[in-house]
Amino acid sequence: MSSIAELEKKIKILESELERERSKNERGRQKIAHMSSEVVDTNPYSRLMALKRMGIVDNYERIRDFAVAVVGVGGVGSVAAEMLTRCGIGKLLLFDYDKVELANMNRLFYQPHQAGLSKVEAAERTLKEINPDVEFEIYNYNITTVDNFQHFMDRISKGGLKECTPVDLVLSCVDNFEARMAINTACNELGQKWIESGVSENAVSGHIQFIIPGETSCFACAPPLVVATHTDEKTLKREGVCAASLPTTMAIVAGFLVQNTLKYLLHFGNVAYYLGYNALEDFFPTMVMKPNPQCDDNYCRQQQAEFQKREAAKPKQVVEERKEEAVTHDDNDWGIELVSETTEEESRLAEGDTPHLTEGVKFAYTKPVQSAQNDSGVTVEKTDQSLEELMQQMKGL
Numbered sequence: 001m002s003s004i005a006e007l008e009k010k011i012k013i014l015e016s017e018l019e020r021e022r023s024k025n026e027r028g029r030q031k032i033a034h035m036s037s038e039v040v041d042t043n044p045y046s047r048l049m050a051l052k053r054m055g056i057v058d059n060y061e062r063i064r065d066f067a068v069a070v071v072g073v074g075g076v077g078s079v080a081a082e083m084l085t086r087c088g089i090g091k092l093l094l095f096d097y098d099k100v101e102l103a104n105m106n107r108l109f110y111q112p113h114q115a116g117l118s119k120v121e122a123a124e125r126t127l128k129e130i131n132p133d134v135e136f137e138i139y140n141y142n143i144t145t146v147d148n149f150q151h152f153m154d155r156i157s158k159g160g161l162k163e164c165t166p167v168d169l170v171l172s173c174v175d176n177f178e179a180r181m182a183i184n185t186a187c188n189e190l191g192q193k194w195i196e197s198g199v200s201e202n203a204v205s206g207h208i209q210f211i212i213p214g215e216t217s218c219f220a221c222a223p224p225l226v227v228a229t230h231t232d233e234k235t236l237k238r239e240g241v242c243a244a245s246l247p248t249t250m251a252i253v254a255g256f257l258v259q260n261t262l263k264y265l266l267h268f269g270n271v272a273y274y275l276g277y278n279a280l281e282d283f284f285p286t287m288v289m290k291p292n293p294q295c296d297d298n299y300c301r302q303q304q305a306e307f308q309k310r311e312a313a314k315p316k317q318v319v320e321e322r323k324e325e326a327v328t329h330d331d332n333d334w335g336i337e338l339v340s341e342t343t344e345e346e347s348r349l350a351e352g353d354t355p356h357l358t359e360g361v362k363f364a365y366t367k368p369v370q371s372a373q374n375d376s377g378v379t380v381e382k383t384d385q386s387l388e389e390l391m392q393q394m395k396g397l
């Protein structure tokens with residue numbers, strides 16, 4: 001084949017590819033100025049607006065008035081961002097420094113042809129195609145470096161739907177404690193509400209936690225052991241051992257996260273403060289955790305003081321006491337009794353300043369004492385006696 005014929009053949013192939021791409025773009029939908037509840041096949045919002053008719057949400061269109069920041073657009077964050085986009089959220093701010101890799105393909109959202117692209121860029125392209133009504137801001141950086149942290153603070157405090165207003169909610173979908181602590185620090189300082197999310201390394205459990213600075217426990221109030229002991233988590237990464245992940249668990253946690261976001265923003269149902277998921281047992285613990293007055297985070301303690309002040313200034317509500325009738329069982333032929341499974345040690349740890357824990361949930365550890373010195377004041381006096389003599393004395397007691 002002559003080189004001209006080869007070139008002509010190549011041009012034909014390229015032309016047909018261009019045609020395909022063009023028709024793809026033409027098929028994409030145009031922006032929609034007003035959300036309508038009209039039930040027609042061409043209305044992308046008809047099923048969402050039906051929530052109004054069903055009496056679940058008073059004013060679904062309000063979804064367009066909100067801006068949400070998603071920090072980390074990996075297995076959980078990308079799916080959460082897609083859900084919010086399909087729901088018609090007003091604006092999304094996406095933060096991530098990673099690139100799409102083929103090793104991510106066990107999860108939802110990203111596709112093999114996007115490998116090598118930055119996650120935020122790939123996400124924005126896909127999401128804009130799904131819903132061009134949503135406004136996007138993307139940042140391809142690590143929020144934990146000093147300069148980026150300042151910029152991150154600036155965007156969550158000024159990147160709302162109207163410039164110079166804060167975002168309505170921050171969703172943490174990061175995979176390391178350092179980034180969680182950075183979000184925690186920023187949100188405590190700004191008084192910004194946020195929802196933390198996490199999936200375990202073995203891929204079979206996860207949780208979400210709604211954090212209202214000063215009102216509910218922050219990430220530093222009851223820190224994971226790695227944070228409490230000031231361990232550098234990078235030293236925990238074992239060579240050649242990679243964390244497991246399942247698309248199922250990640251999508252369930254993303255679903256919890258966005259469901260809670262919708263309930264909070266659109267005022268329906270009960271907003272969860274902590275919702276856990278244990279896939280092996282199908283166990284979903286929920287609870288509310290109060291902030292720790294001795295939290296390491298200075299801004300958390302300040303927010304707690306301000307919250308207490310606001311609460312004290314509120315007019316007192318008279319709560320009518322409801323008397324519960326004592327349950328009596330007349331016939332208990334078999335003498336069945338309920339026995340607590342909690343040990344005395346466990347219930348002692350769950351008392352006092354420590355937050356109240358829901359049934360089935362227990363503390364993994366108690367916070368280590370900062371100083372290595374024994375400051376209890378009780379010391380054993382120095383003695384010249386040998387160990388054998390001391391043992392002899394103990395036996396004689």
Ligand SMILES: [Zn+2]
Nearest residue numbers: 218221295300
């Ligand atoms: Zn705190």
